[in-house]
Amino acid sequence: MPAEEAGREVPVIQLYYDPRCPFCQHVLQYLEDNEIPFEPKIISLSADSPTKRELVRLGGKAQVPFLVDPENGVEMYESGDIVAYLERL
Numbered sequence: 001m002p003a004e005e006a007g008r009e010v011p012v013i014q015l016y017y018d019p020r021c022p023f024c025q026h027v028l029q030y031l032e033d034n035e036i037p038f039e040p041k042i043i044s045l046s047a048d049s050p051t052k053r054e055l056v057r058l059g060g061k062a063q064v065p066f067l068v069d070p071e072n073g074v075e076m077y078e079s080g081d082i083v084a085y086l087e088r089l
């Protein structure tokens with residue numbers, strides 16, 4: 001759900017992930033523990049879907065997790081880099 005700030009909608013972090021992926025679970029756990037709002041972009045790595053095609057269009061490969069932070073123009077793969085980025089927010 002989009003976060004709201006001062007009555008206006010602000011872009012929210014999006015996380016592309018496959019629930020079966022342990023690297024994704026690591027990022028999801030961090031988001032949950034720190035109550036960071038995000039838009040889930042759930043894919044199955046083993047099946048084609050519009051969301052998976054969106055991921056490939058944005059990042060260039062069907063790898064998860066993939067984070068998009070529209071507010072800061074940031075897009076990244078790699079669970080460790082994503083958590084390190086979230087720690088700096």
Ligand SMILES: N[C@@H](CCC(=O)N[C@@H](CS)C(=O)NCC(=O)O)C(=O)O
Pocket residue numbers: 020021022023024045062063064065077078079080
């Ligand atoms: N080093 C990466 C590994 C991510 C990774 O291997 N994800 C798997 C799913 S658990 C994946 O997307 N595999 C498909 C691929 O790499 O093409 C990270 O820490 O995020």
